[in-house]
Amino acid sequence: MLLQNIKETRLYLKEQKRLGKSIGLVPTMGYLHEGHLSLIKKAKDENNIVVVTIFVNPIQFGPNDDFEKYPRDLKRDYNLALNAGADLIFNPSVEEMYPEKSKSFVVVQELTDNLCGLSRPGHFQGVTTVVSKLFNIIPADRAYFGLKDAQQVAVITQMVKDLNFDIEIVPCPIIREEDGLALSSRNVYLNSNERQSALLLSQSLCKAEELIKMGENNAEKIVDSIIASLERDSNCNIEYVKIVDFNTLKDLKILKNKFLIALAVKIGKTRLIDNIVMEVD
């Protein structure tokens, strides 16, 4: 089923809750790939009803970002989502979600100071605000987010805890192509040459993983090795390469406990991100 209206969506889902059904929510910006489908399948395993939202949220894009040209294909998404197990696709218009300029925002501090929060000011405020709106519209028991956006998962988990949202956040692993490229709706922007360069993201992370497994624990040295790998390719324009504590997202000098190696790189005009999570004693 496809609904584009908040009132109808709420009415339908309230009735499902009244019938005792559990609801899993998969918020997306559409142009679904296997990463999204893995979230939908997991949500279907764990809930009676799965709601997939498809909404390209303008307020999480900066003025120079790709809001206008972000890929959209509702018909394709609708079929993919249904086949993966979705019961309801909620696809509101911008006017339905923002009938007037919003004066209210949800902000998460500290966790948004680093990584993508640093290079995309306002991005996470847009994310936490729209996710709060979706949580208020859809009475979900669980919401599923991919760890490719590791910072997003951390920020939303913090928000849910701090603001007492009655929902469980379920982080799900990154899905990759066979050659290692992390799935992203933005991969469609890449030409074949850029597609080849984009492999360097996952490859440089793999090399870093090996270095760490061999005993390297100096974050700067590991970051430098990643940067060196990326800089060898003239298509790669590094936005950041960072190693941060998994819980605080603050920069680490010496690796310890659970940490995140995260990077953002422009390949031509396409901004891609990737990361791995590791743990050392």
Place this chain on the structure above:
Amino acid sequence: MLLQNIKETRLYLKEQKRLGKSIGLVPTMGYLHEGHLSLIKKAKDENNIVVVTIFVNPIQFGPNDDFEKYPRDLKRDYNLALNAGADLIFNPSVEEMYPEKSKSFVVVQELTDNLCGLSRPGHFQGVTTVVSKLFNIIPADRAYFGLKDAQQVAVITQMVKDLNFDIEIVPCPIIREEDGLALSSRNVYLNSNERQSALLLSQSLCKAEELIKMGENNAEKIVDSIIASLERDSNCNIEYVKIVDFNTLKDLKILKNKFLIALAVKIGKTRLIDNIVMEVD
């Protein structure tokens, strides 16, 4: 019934919702007076279950505000609330509401730029954050707020609309003593001399109302007349006297449509607020 734990409160209220009961919420900081009781009674008229929350919210007080000495009397409040029709009093500790320093906040812009928002920076962020938390804990159908805090009502109404909270905000009229003093938990701070001076708040608003009814529509002249009334008493230390559009809370020069005349005055060490809403053609 008294509950102090979020989990138990949620469990109990979810069961009530499952049974089809409607829930009215009256958020308070306790030390209940007839103003609060009027909200509870109205909530009882309109809902099956009434939840009164009693929580002195530290994050809406500034460093020089009266958080520590704010009056508290749970036993008295409990009995007053029950007698007025409350079914559940939710009285969490600060540790229950903020187990760690919150990183997440709800902010409402523009409407918080004037009046109390101007003189109490951070106050409304504290209010909207705690009210969001309460809305997420308590699955209420309606929430009741007194119009003495007219700006608070405007800000929360905006937040509910912008963030799609599934709750109706019910604004309720100011309750006054027979001599006109607006009820406030902070009135207990006043000595008998200050109590007399405090009457000037409502009296100066009444005079302004008369001026307007006689045809005065110049906001500055009306504000000046209120200031003149207040300044005659050396106990009165004016924080602000303003006439603002009821919807935007922006300063008016010429009265039109629906507007709010609002003032904040320190009587000795006690900060009091009062207001009236009027409409002209």
